Amino acid sequence: MTNEPYDLRKVLRELQQSTGQLHATDKEIDPNADLAGVYRYIGAGGTVMRPTQEGPAMLFNNVTGFPGTRVLIGLLASRKRVGLMFHHDYHTLGRFLRDSVDNPVNPVTVSEADAPAHEDIHKVTDPDFDIRTLVAAPTNTEYDAGPYITMGLVSGSSPDKTMHDVTIHRMVLEDKDTIGIYIMPGGRHIGHFLEQYQKLNKPMPVTISIGLDPAVTLGATFEPPTTPLGYDELGVAGAIRNEAVQLVQGLTVDETALARSEFTIEGEILPNETMQEDINTNTGKAMPEFPGYDGDANPAVNIIKVKAVTHRKDHPIMQTVIGPSEEHVNLAGIPTEASILSLVDRAIPGKVTNVFNPPAGGGKLMSIMQIHQGEESDMGIQRQAALLAFSAFKELKTVILVDEDVDIFDMNDVIWTLNTRFQADQDLIVLPGMRNHPLDPSELQAYDPKSIRTRGMSSKLILDGTVPFDMQKNFERAQFKEVKNWQDYLK
Structure with missing residues (x-):
């Protein structure tokens, strides 16, 4: 068991050994606003409207409308917990990540037999395919534009396949096979690749991996100039764990996914097409963002047409985050600390x-x-x-x-x-x-x-x-x- 590669399940098993860091409940919870509403009190922290606090990560085992799926929230909502999961002093995580950027361990591709992410497969050609019933994406509030994927790792490559990158974006489920993805202008490598595909008027193949070792999700949040165009942030996670992240080839798109993820979505970003983010609600709101306010719905988000959803068979775990929570603070803040230290240490x-x-x-x-x-x-x-x-x-x-x-x-x-x-x-x-x-x-x-x-x-x-x-x-x-x-x- 100790030699098993790192993934979310291994991290949760380790975390269970530390008192007060992980709490699982079988009490039924509605993913539409209730789940985030409950965790707001238990452990959200950050810039969430008070009252809130630092608390354990929560694993909800009984999610309304999604039998067999568990939802995890708050895994990184404590800096001390991040230190525990990385086996490192939480005071110096910035320096630890800076060193990981400087000494990446590149990912490796494994066979289908070694990819639990593909244990259960649902293709868009299936007569009852509907991403909204397959992926237990919660809403943070009653005013969100829809169910959001907030901890999905988007994997994409340049058209000539010479560069690869992973980033986290807010993604809303719009209908049974459509996701609206907000790609913030400037800096993100996925956005740069998409511009190249748009010039060619070709769809961009992507995968979205959900339910991952936190070393992967936290390492993926680095941005230029610390990780310039062409730098694959999966190498950061490899350095944190001192073992290569495992990839697997997509089943319906020409792109790789995380082989040990809980859920994987495969699809294509359509070229030169956009849609209204809140087309189903018209509230003018997207979801709560890190400053503590509701983000405005974007009138023109990019469109992902979904081709397949895969997941683990044994009670797959949907992972989510509250936008203004302490979890986002650590996801964004610790890599930023590393980026600042990297530059000032040189200068x-x-x-x-x-x-x-x-x-x-x-x-x-x-x-x-x-x-x-x-x-x-x-x-x-x-x-x-x-x-x-x-x-x-x-x-x-x-x-x-x-x-x-x-x-x-x-x-x-x-x-x-x-x-x-x-x-x-x-x-x-x-x-x-x-x-x-x-x-x-x-x-x-x-x-x-x-x-x-x-x-x-x-x-x-x-x-x-x-x-x-x-x-x-x-x-x-x-x-x-x-x-x-x-x-x-x-x-």
Whole structure:
């Protein structure tokens, strides 16, 4: 059993050995808003509307309308849990992933006999084929545009098959064989490949793998410049596990899928065709996104025509995520930390000791950077580090700079430093008219007509809470006695 390749089931078995990290229930749950509504209280966290909290991952074994299918939510909704699953200290996951990017282990293709993802096959030619009854895609709220696949790994290649990539997109089930996929403009490799297919006026074959080892899903969220065009992020997962991710050839499309996934959808993105994302509801809403607000329904999402659905036979697991949850924070934030560390370590080695992208920024909009000032010539290096962070990740909006004695994972400690080591007229820096994440709801021209010329632009902010090197003696924290046996007093 120990030599079995990593997949979601192996991870869940390991997680069951840790108290309070995974809870399964046989109580019936409706996937339409109820499932996410329940987990909101149990463990969603992140930027979800309060009350919410950090809690266990949940496995729902009795899902209305989907006998035999289980739904998993919240697997990565705790940074400590991510550390457990990766067998690594959660404080330094950013550096761990940076090293994994630098030392990828490339995926391998296996035979059908070694691909449990293809144990049960449903083709679009089957008379009763309907993706909406085969895939237990939940809705986060009652106002969603439809059932969404939120943890589906889209695999695609360039038309000449020289480059391959995997990315995660929001995908809504529109009818029995149609999926609307939102591909955010700029940067994503899948979008680049699609542009090439559109110029050829040819459909782009893709597979969507659901229910995966979290090393795969988290590794897949890297973006340029850390993983440039042509870099296959499946190598990151291979490095995390020190074993190659297993692929299998698609049954109905010329593309590979994850051989050990729980569900696989095969299909083609139609060239030069789009559709209204909320065509079935006309609510104007898509689904809750990472900033904590409902995303606007896109009037022109790309169209995937489904050709087949495959899954494991033994109670396959549909995996899902709440858009603004702590799970998304970790999916987006830890790779962003790795990207920032990768750039600053090359440009100013040894000056940034750690980076944390906290839940308050949804993993994307805010970074806390811990700075080492060892000599007088380091004064000002902290602001250089902030500029490098914006260069490493254009969707970053706010950088908070703190000293080494501040716990960057404790927001009380971070805000303390802004109250005791920060003067707004000296230490607040605004950078107007820069690129940002298009899902930031404050990016309205009416909000800031001078610097927001179009959606996806924003002013950016540096809050410098570091102490100048020549004033450090004035800001020494009260030193308490180090007591090694303090825990004995709790017995």
